Amino acid sequence: MRITGAPAHTAPQLVHAAAYHSSRTDLLAQLVPLVEHALVRDERVALALHPDTEAALRTELGAGAPLHVLAPPTEAGSGQTVALQRGRELRELTRDGPVTVLTEHQSELDGPDGSFWTELDAAVNVALAELPVRLTCFFPELPLHQCVLDGAAENHPHVLVRGGLHPNTRHRAPREVLTAHPVAPPLLLGVPDVTVSFRSWQLQDVRRAVRSLAGAAGFTDDRTEDVVLAVNEVATNAVEHGGPAAELHVWATGGGLVCEVHDTGALADPLPGMASPHPSEPRGRGLWIARQLCDLLHVWSDDHGTHVRVRAAP
Template identity: 40%
Template sequence: MTATDPPDPVTPHHEGVPFGGAGALAVQLAPRLHAALRTAAPVVAVLDEAERAALGAELGTAASGIEFLDPADVYRVPAFTVAVRWARLSRRAEPGARATVVGQHVALPGGDGPGYWARLDAALDVALAGLPVEVLCPFPDGDDVLSRTTHRTLLSGGHSVPTAAFREPLEVVAEFPPPPPPDLGEPGVVLPFGLEGLGGLRRTVATVATDGGLRTERVADFVLAVNEIASNSVEHGPGSGTLRMWVTDGQVVAEVHDAGRLRVPFPGLVAPPPTGVRGRGLWLASELSDVLQVWSDAGGTVIRVTMTL
């Protein structure tokens, strides 16, 4: 495959793009992006300032068709959430076209860059399966050995070159599991629940979300998301759990904890089969909320959903 030949629109494509400088990256990306901009599909670029400026200069007026996003805004959420958001771009593409994302690996605060990018690359391979989305991941040439093992191909010299060192997503996420989210302090609500308590749980979620300032239509989504998670604890878990809630930093957050162990490496990333009767809860919760996070330890499983005000 050459840089001027876009991938087949029905096959997901996730490719690394090693680069030695902003200008060199722009030259590498320009043919692929020119081809993408000629289709009826979104083109999104998440680039540092220097790389964005170089790409704009290389593309000229065509750059106006790209939705440029600030890396600080995009990557402030967990890696799995970013993968889900790129997968959702497929819904904005016309039949026969594919959405395109340029997602640069940038320096992140906190020092978790390698783990974050490993999780994101692994999640993309799972979340994009069967969807018309292309994600190109620029990273510094010679700087990031890890990125060469989390992409099946690399864009180099205008060609897609297979990487012999590629590792499967399950292997990658086993080495770099998602860390537990930050502690939010004392919750405003602590509510144990069982089957008979699900109605009260829904009312509590609606009240806290509404009082916290969440818009009416998003309150309904949030209630449904939390209900799906709590119902899983009742129907498929130990039969009971505990709801905790916070309103903090412009967000409404709900956690459901139960004593069961959830062994799902990529929770909520992929829609269940249409004919299936189970497995929809986490996916629905992910679809209905802004961020879904799941972690398990010896004490059980915690699922956190977040909505931004």
């Protein structure tokens, strides 16, 4: 697998704005001119909208409008994972120049309390920071969960008002937002198929357990090594920064492997491994590499310590 980071000269270029709408009609009235202006600038336009909104927008613009539809979230419960997924896709789209991205809040992704959107937008600010992207996120004025609006207000440096961008005085740094609004834990799983307690000199036991289950689950040799490397990076981070001892849980499922690493340390950075490391940085690459190799990598913390869930398909 080829892993590439950001060019050393790349400066942050993301323009991230929140916008609000009172109805589908109001939403379309704001979307249409944004698309038209982007096309006049000869920019590509990428969408992450509700299917009904997308269909109405295409009707307004005409069938020939060149619109790219971003892939739907593969793991809606993890804003970290969705942000990385968007970052990979937009990295390819921006090879030919700036891209205008328009997204819409979709209530079916809210989860139990709507905090998914706060995590997603905070993670986007880190994962997309280096890309020439104009990203405008549309939210309803009255969502089901108030935290959707609170997160939108804190995560976006700009606000779209009557077609113009204005500075957002409530904006805060993404890690500050998530420190104040911690990431929720994912749904609990059943009893793991394998549990390994380990310390720094026992990382070979972690690698051995993952390699054995991956082989039994039908992973190719190359894919097995990807997953072993990813889990090893997470486990190494746990015993280096989280305390002398940690624990690995592994589940073999019909869709591949789920691995969790638990340690008793405090989580200093709520978004570890989200930004591609600078080539001159000798450390801090482990979790970033692991995120590139897995289908999901979700980090959260609680009173018991720091936890990382990794999911990988064959």
